[in-house]
Amino acid sequence: MKVIVKSPGRVNLIGEHTDYNGGYVLPCAINLSINLNFKYFSNESFVTSDLGYSMIFNTAEKYKKSENHWENYVLGVVNELKLLKGDVENFHCEIKSSLPSGAGISSSSALVCGLIAGISTLNNIELNNEQIIKLSRNVEHKYIGVLGGIMDQFTILNAKKDKAILLNCDNIESKYIDLNLKEYELLLLDTNVKHNLVNTEYNTRVKECKKALEIINKQVGKNYSNLSMVSIDDLIKSKEILNDKIYRRALYVLNENQRTVESADLLEKGNLSQFGKLMYRSHYGLKNNYEVSCRELDYLVEISQKYDDVLGARMMGGGFGGCTINLLKREFTNKFIEIIQKQYKLNYKLDLGVIIAKPEEGLKIIK
Ligand code: GLA
Numbered sequence: 001m002k003v004i005v006k007s008p009g010r011v012n013l014i015g016e017h018t019d020y021n022g023g024y025v026l027p028c029a030i031n032l033s034i035n036l037n038f039k040y041f042s043n044e045s046f047v048t049s050d051l052g053y054s055m056i057f058n059t060a061e062k063y064k065k066s067e068n069h070w071e072n073y074v075l076g077v078v079n080e081l082k083l084l085k086g087d088v089e090n091f092h093c094e095i096k097s098s099l100p101s102g103a104g105i106s107s108s109s110a111l112v113c114g115l116i117a118g119i120s121t122l123n124n125i126e127l128n129n130e131q132i133i134k135l136s137r138n139v140e141h142k143y144i145g146v147l148g149g150i151m152d153q154f155t156i157l158n159a160k161k162d163k164a165i166l167l168n169c170d171n172i173e174s175k176y177i178d179l180n181l182k183e184y185e186l187l188l189l190d191t192n193v194k195h196n197l198v199n200t201e202y203n204t205r206v207k208e209c210k211k212a213l214e215i216i217n218k219q220v221g222k223n224y225s226n227l228s229m230v231s232i233d234d235l236i237k238s239k240e241i242l243n244d245k246i247y248r249r250a251l252y253v254l255n256e257n258q259r260t261v262e263s264a265d266l267l268e269k270g271n272l273s274q275f276g277k278l279m280y281r282s283h284y285g286l287k288n289n290y291e292v293s294c295r296e297l298d299y300l301v302e303i304s305q306k307y308d309d310v311l312g313a314r315m316m317g318g319g320f321g322g323c324t325i326n327l328l329k330r331e332f333t334n335k336f337i338e339i340i341q342k343q344y345k346l347n348y349k350l351d352l353g354v355i356i357a358k359p360e361e362g363l364k365i366i367k
Contacts, residue, residue, distance in 0.1 A: 001040060003121045004366040007114030008033040009105040010155040011186060011325055011357050012316055013164055013267075014275075014282050015260035017290060019149025021209050022170035022226030023257040026264055027151055028179065028359040029159030034097040034110045038118040041092035047074050049095040059088045065143070073108065076143030077115040080135050085125045093118065100353060102194040104317025108144070109152035112136045117365055129157045130172075147206045148318075159362035166264040170226055177264050179359050184272055184311060185330045189340065190353030191296040193321030200320045205249065205292065212250040215242055228257045252289035256282060276312025276327050280305065283314035283324075292319030296348055300324045303340055310336065325357070 008029040015025035048054040053070050063079040066072050074093075081088050093115070101107040113136050120127050127135070133153040140146050154167055154174070163176040213227045219238040224230050232254055239247055259278045266275040283301050287293040297315040301324055304313040309332035316325040328336060337354050344352040 001122060001367070003038040003118050005036045005038070005114045005118040005121075006033050006364045006366070007036065007110040007117070007156060008159065008360055008362065009099040009107060009110050010152055010159070011105060011188065012151065013325070014263045014279060014314070015151075015256060016282060016286055016314075016316065016319075017205060017292065018228060018253060018257050018260065019151040019167075019169040020147065020206050021149075021228045021253050021257075023168075023228030023253065024260040024264075025151045025167050025169060026164050026177070026260050026267075027155040027159075027167070028164040029155055029362050030105065030355075031358040031360045032098045032105070032355065034095060034099055034107065034114050036114045036118050037094040037096075038122050039092050040122065041090050043090060045078075045090045045092070047093045047095065050097060051095075051101070059090050069144075072143045073111055073139065074115060076139040077112060077119060077135075079143075080138050081116070081119055081123070081125065084135070085123070088119060088123055091119060091122055100190060100355075102322065103188075103190045103353070104195070104315075104319070104322025105188065105355075105357075106152040106156070106317070108140065108146075109136060109148075110156055112139050113153055113156045113363055117363055121365055121367065129154075132157060145203075147203050155362070157362050159360065161361050162359050164264075164267065164359065166260070170228065175264070177267050179267065180270060181327070182270070182272065183330055184327055185333065186357040186359075187326040187328055187333055187336070188316070188323040188353075188355040188357050189300050189326060190323045190355065191294075191300065191321055191344075191348075192350045192353055193294060193296050195318060195321035200318070201292065202318050202320075205290065208246055208249045209253060212242060212246045215246070216250070227253050230254060248289040248291075252285045255285055272327065273311050276310075279312030279314045279325070279327065286315055286319060290319075294320055296321070296344075296350070297324055299347065300340065300344070300352075303343060304328075304336075307332070307336065323353075323355075 012027040167174040220234045304310040309329040313326040
């Protein structure tokens with residue numbers, strides 16, 4: 001049997017670092033993907049990637065962490081499937097990707113979801129989307145060491161063409177939002193500053209938010225189950241005992257959550273220019289209060305503000321590098337790319353990657 005899986009990347013329109021705080025996010029899957037071609041293979045498993053990686057192992061072996069970071073995605077998926085369902089047959093998997101890695105467009109979740117979908121199909125293991133999300137999160141938390149939320153996996157599995165998903169990450173209720181961008185489009189500018197969430201402050205932010213929640217609950221005598229639910233009044237009441245840094249983290253999360261709900265409403269009403277303004281506010285919150293941006297991302301956002309044809313821009317994803325997402329007039333895109341690539345190269349001696357992101361369907365399995 002042969003199985004082909006097409007696992008897309010995602011963009012997030014707004015609602016950054018809110019998922020692990022039980023808040024709202026507004027992502028969609030895009031037209032770039034990781035494609036995985038699976039087939040049974042006797043005796044041993046063989047995985048190759050067009051990024052130059054390859055590995056040989058046996059699914060019957062006991063799990064052992066690999067020195068090679070990339071291999072842990074595959075070994076983690078196989079081990080989690082074995083823990084869930086017993087044996088997993090050996091397989092051959094050829095991976096081809098049009099998704100740049102480390103750009104904040106979720107190449108790791110696309111890979112993990114693609115591996116889970118492919119290997120489970122090959123082994124007749126039936127998993128629903130909820131189980132795939134849970135498994136995928138386990139892999140990223142336990143084997144990769146990033147304490148990420150569920151935005152990426154949920155989007156990869158549930159996305160629809162030309163729609164964004166307003167997802168409540170607390171109760172997992174979701175609503176599709178029509179993305180009618182009219183004469184505008186979404187442009188990603190890739191700083192080519194490679195972030196490594198494991199080695200950065202991502203996990204620290206997760207812990208800071210947990211801490212903020214504990215302190216606020218104690219101070220106001222309530223039992224909020226996550227930070228996004230805290231009222232602004234209760235945050236202000238706790239300001240004195242939260243240190244300035246933790247207070248700013250929490251303030252950012254509450255504001256961003258509010259912006260995300262407002263954005264979904266604005267997009268439904270077709271009010272793109274107001275939505276663009278919220279994108280900028282999101283960026284400055286991420287920069288000043290949440291402190292997950294970097295100078296290259298800030299530079300790209302600042303330049304974009306000089307042009308009326310750009311309605312909004314902000315850093316996207318975990319941060320510390322990766323992409324900005326820009327909402328701009330289609331007829332201005334080429335000119336804008338030309339200007340900004342030149343300026344960026346001059347200032348940072350780095351090439352600026354460009355991707356026009358089109359909202360696409362989620363993961364597909366072809367047998
Ligand atoms: C990464 C994580 C997501 C989310 C974003 C920030 O992409 O994988 O779960 O937390 O960062 O919004």
